[in-house]
Each structure stands twice: as C-alpha cells, then as structure tokens.
Amino acid sequence: MPPPVANDPWLVNRHFGIVIDAGSSGSRVQIYSWKDPSFFTDLSTAFSHTLPKVEKGTRLGDDWSTKVEPGISTFARNPEDIGSYLRPLLGHARDKIPPSLHSSTPIFLLATAGMRLLPPDQQAVILEETCSFLVHHSDFKIDEPSEVGPCGSSVLIITGEEEGLFGWIAVNYLMDGFSGQRTTYGFLDMGGASTQIAFEPGKDQELDAKNLIEVRLRLLDGEEIRHKVFVTTWLGYGTNQARERYVGKAINEFEELRSGEADVLFDPCLPKDLELVETPTYTGYADEHMKKAHRLIGTGSFEQCMRKTSPLLNKNTPCPDVPCLMNGVHVPTIDFSVSHFIGVSEYWYSSEHVFGLGGAYDFVQYERAASAFCAREWSDIVRENEETVKQRLAGEGVEVNKWGIEVEISRLQMQCFKAAWVANVLHEGIGMPRIVDAGGNTTTDGDEVSEKAKAKGLGWTLGKMVLEASKEVPPAHPTIPPLGDITIPDDFPIKPIRPWSLHDLEDRITPHLPSALHRESLGFSPVLLVLFTLLLFIAVFIVYPLRRQVRRFFLRGLRRVAKPDPNSYALEEGNFLNGSGIMSRPPSPTSGPKKWLRPVQSTTRFESQTLPPFQAYSF
Known part of the structure; x- marks a missing residue:
C-alpha cells in the first residue's frame, strides 16, 4: 500500500x-x-x-x-x-x-x-x-x-x-x-536469548524493592505521571539459549554414562520419534565426544521434559540480596493475588500458535494441551501440518484450535521444549501459582490486551x-x-x-583518584591526558630508530612532486643528459626544484657520508 x-x-x-x-x-x-x-x-x-x-x-x-x-x-x-x-x-x-x-x-x-x-x-x-x-x-x-x-x-x-x-x-x-x-500491570517478555520481568511493587513491597x-x-x-518500576533480565534464559544449555547438559550426562559406541540419546522434550542431529555450542569440553554431533530421538513426555529443564533455572544459586528468583537474581516479593501480569513474545507464541490458548492463562488447560502434543508421533504432526496449511490456503474451514500457516516446522519441532520451558520459568522460576482462582486465572485480562494489541501492535x-x-x-x-x-x-x-571507549577507562579510574584530579575540578580529564601522553612516547620510541628510513621515504615523495624539467641526469656515469640524450652541463640552481620547496629540501638533504659507496637512485 x-x-x-x-x-x-x-x-x-x-x-x-x-x-x-x-x-x-x-x-x-x-x-x-x-x-x-x-x-x-x-x-x-x-x-x-x-x-x-x-x-x-x-x-x-x-x-x-x-x-x-x-x-x-x-x-x-x-x-x-x-x-x-x-x-x-x-x-x-x-x-x-x-x-x-x-x-x-x-x-x-x-x-x-x-x-x-x-x-x-x-x-x-x-x-x-x-x-x-x-x-x-x-x-x-x-x-x-x-x-x-x-x-x-x-x-x-x-x-x-x-x-x-x-x-x-x-x-x-x-x-x-x-x-x-x-494498579499497574506487570510485564513478562521472553525472546530467544533472554527473558525480562518489570512491575511496580506495591506499597507494602517497597521496603524490599531495591534499584x-x-x-x-x-x-x-x-x-506528569511518575512510577517507580522494578525491572530485571536473565540473559541466557530465552528459549533458544535455554535449548542450547539443555542440549549441552543432556549430551554431557549421556557421555558420563556412555555404554555403547552410538552417539544416540533419547530426548523427552521432542515429539515422539522426531530425530534431530545437534552439537553442543560450548566447545570447551576436554572430552572429544562432547564436541561431536549427537542424534537425539524424541520420546514425547511433557512431564519428563518439565523435570529435565527445571535445573536450568539455577534456583540453588546463592542469593546475596534476598529475596531472589532464578540464578540468584534479586526480585521483590510478588503478591500474585493482586498483581496482574501480561506475557508477550514466547509466552504468547507457546500458548497460542499451536495450542490455541492465547489470552487468559490456565495452567491446567495448558498442561493438558502440551502433554497431548508432545506424545504425538512426529509423522502424524507433519501430516496434520501439511493438511492444515492446504485447507487454509484453499480458504476451507479449519478447527478453531488448529495452528495456522505461520507455524513453521521448526516451531513444531521445538514446541514441546518451549512449552515446558515457559511453564517452568512462570511457576518454578518466577513463582506464579499454578492455579490462582477457580476460574483458571481469568482475572489476567489476557483476552482484553490481546484485542487491543491487534489494533496498536503490542x-x-x-x-x-x-x-x-x-x-x-x-x-x-x-x-x-x-x-x-x-x-x-x-x-x-x-x-x-x-x-x-576511552571514556569507559576514565570512568573506571576516576573513582580511585582524589577529587582534585577529577574532570570536574580540572576542566579536563587527567586520565585521558596521561593516556595520550603515554601513546605519544610509545609512538616516538617506535619511530626514532626508523628515522633514516622515514626521511628517505619523505624525500622521495618530495622529489617526485618537484620533478626537474626534461633535462634529467644519470648518477651512474656522472653525466647529465638533456631531453634529446646529449650531454650537457649540470643544471644550474635555478633549474632545480621549485623555489617553494627549497626550504623543505634543505632540511631533508642527505649527508654525503651517509650514502653507500655505490647505489643507483631513480628520483
């Protein structure tokens, strides 16, 4: 348009x-x-x-x-x-x-x-x-x-x-x-590499809400309106990074208990009988087997996948600033009975695109749909996907909860794992109760935000x-x-x-200096001044031994710019040739380099004793 x-x-x-x-x-x-x-x-x-x-x-x-x-x-x-x-x-x-x-x-x-x-x-x-x-x-x-x-x-x-x-x-x-x-809504976001939480703590939680x-x-x-918001992120806790950590951990455990030659292990986080070849992205293992590709065969158990992925939350990491959630990261206490959260990105995709459960979150329905999907034969999932895409492209009616043409094979391959990871982050990681009320978390207003998001782009x-x-x-x-x-x-x-940048270095050093040596007191940065002076000395130290070669380089450049007239000369015989090849007298001072170059030439003229006994130069 x-x-x-x-x-x-x-x-x-x-x-x-x-x-x-x-x-x-x-x-x-x-x-x-x-x-x-x-x-x-x-x-x-x-x-x-x-x-x-x-x-x-x-x-x-x-x-x-x-x-x-x-x-x-x-x-x-x-x-x-x-x-x-x-x-x-x-x-x-x-x-x-x-x-x-x-x-x-x-x-x-x-x-x-x-x-x-x-x-x-x-x-x-x-x-x-x-x-x-x-x-x-x-x-x-x-x-x-x-x-x-x-x-x-x-x-x-x-x-x-x-x-x-x-x-x-x-x-x-x-x-x-x-x-x-x-009260304001809390925000949950999960991408491929990280996951975030942001919310405004209540008045009774402000005491333990830092930063x-x-x-x-x-x-x-x-x-003006002003709100004080707590926000934190977990890098490496997005679905793709979590999957990479999971595969590395699974292969490591397999190698520790290896009983045969085949590099094949069974993965409950893949649909039944789906086969994938994967290699750990971390290559720092001493064992050569850990650097090799392994064949993963799906067993399709959502319950086992939940158990297998739970340790990746690192809930046992020391917590220096209580209370903490995943990986020892401080998060103020959340009262889920009054705090409402909206999840986007992977929280939405894992619920809606395959299960058709986007909107108000109900763990019972979510678990039932995930368990059924994981347990299905992979060949059956592929067949249904092909039929569904054909029907939608033809404009035919399709069941309400069937996935659309935007769902790719790669999403179906990882749907079981991603569904388990999202559920673990929500309930084991963030601490959201599996059932908030008898209506199945209907107070989350998911349907309402979904409709408004379609109009404005959430x-x-x-x-x-x-x-x-x-x-x-x-x-x-x-x-x-x-x-x-x-x-x-x-x-x-x-x-x-x-x-x-250099300013990062300044920011690191300045706190260790007396206030009289700060940029604010002097009007300039003493750290950068010392650094530039040091770099200048290093440059001089490197260039000084090469001064003769540098002088020759610049001299040749100047001689090329200030070429004499066609009457050129050859040093080999001491004879000077004019343009027609006839010997002539040496050029007079006025026929040499241009006047404006004479001062420069005088400062760059070589001493006679510095020249080798015999060498032909071409200027």
Missing part, C-alpha cells in the same frame, strides 16, 4: 516514528504514528488527561511491519553485508511514510539480547556499519554522534532492563494502567514510541524541564550497554 497523499485527512498533523527491533533471530521494522500533541487545545475534556494516542503507522492493513532474518548479530564477521540486510526494512519504511515527513520522522535501531552476547569490539563494528548505512541511505531523523554511540540514541544496544521498561510502558498504555484508577527506576510520562494536558517497541510521543507534549509550565530518555541511576547494578 502506497503512503497517504498530502490531502488525506488522516495525515493532518500526524507524526511518525520508526523502530527496528534487532533481535537475536531476526530484525523487524515497525512504523507508528500519532497526532501532534501541540495541536491538542481542548484541555477541558477527560481525553486531555491521557497519553498521546499512538497507533500503527498505516491506516489500513497490517503492512506497518515487516521482518528479515537472521539476527543482526550474525554479521559480526562480515559487517560489510549489513547494508544489504537492512535495505528491505529501510525501503519498507520509506514506502509507507510520505517523503515530505521523512526528515521529521525519528528512526531507531535498538538491538537486544543477540547483540548483548557479542564482545564489545564486534558490537562496535556492527553499530558503526548500521549507523553509516542509515545515515547515507535515508533522510529520516537520526541523532548526531555522541558518547552514547555513533548515531547517538538512534542506534543502540539496549539492556534487558531497558527492554523490560519499554514493554511495561506498552502493556500499561494498552490496558489504561496509567489512569490512576487501578527501582523512575518512569516519567507527560499527559496531553501537560501533567511489544516493547510500542512503549518506546509512547515515550517519544509523550516527549512532544508541551509542559504545563515553561519552567518544567523536558522529558528525556529513561535514565539508569548511577548506583544501579546494571549499566546501559555501550561498546568500550
């Missing part, structure tokens, strides 16, 4: 924003839009005491978003291919937004868990290439370079905590959690755009400072992810 034309009423006073969610398995561009808050003048209505209305960036259809695979982190060794990778996403955004609005439309590429797993040098290269491509191939609004990154805040790797905060904003925006009439982050938003009437990227739209609201009073990005406190244990 082409972008709206200039006289389209829908376009009047409309602003756009673009977010590229660069995840671990793929990157998705999402286009949002909202009416310019500064044109909202009727502050007497109840509508004025709300946040700007952020919606999909296309008026009709679902072409506000598109995705490419694999994840951008896979280009660490060939960053020159990032342009080709991003070109379809950028082209999609250009096609959907009127060209006259490109320069005022901010674009953000925010990378998540896949990029967090890379070393800083590879992170920096990918960010630099991404920034360069977006700057040179679009007219969208991009931040200038800063200490934050090569494109400022426009191209970043965000922490799991930032991702969780954006998701928390999105959920409460959709569910009117900012109306002040009810809260303040979220500031501005309503259309200029009033995800943490929506939260980012709500924050951007809120920044545009004029403050109620000119003295009120403008809204900025969510800031991580200095004493917060998790810092924003930024590729290493």
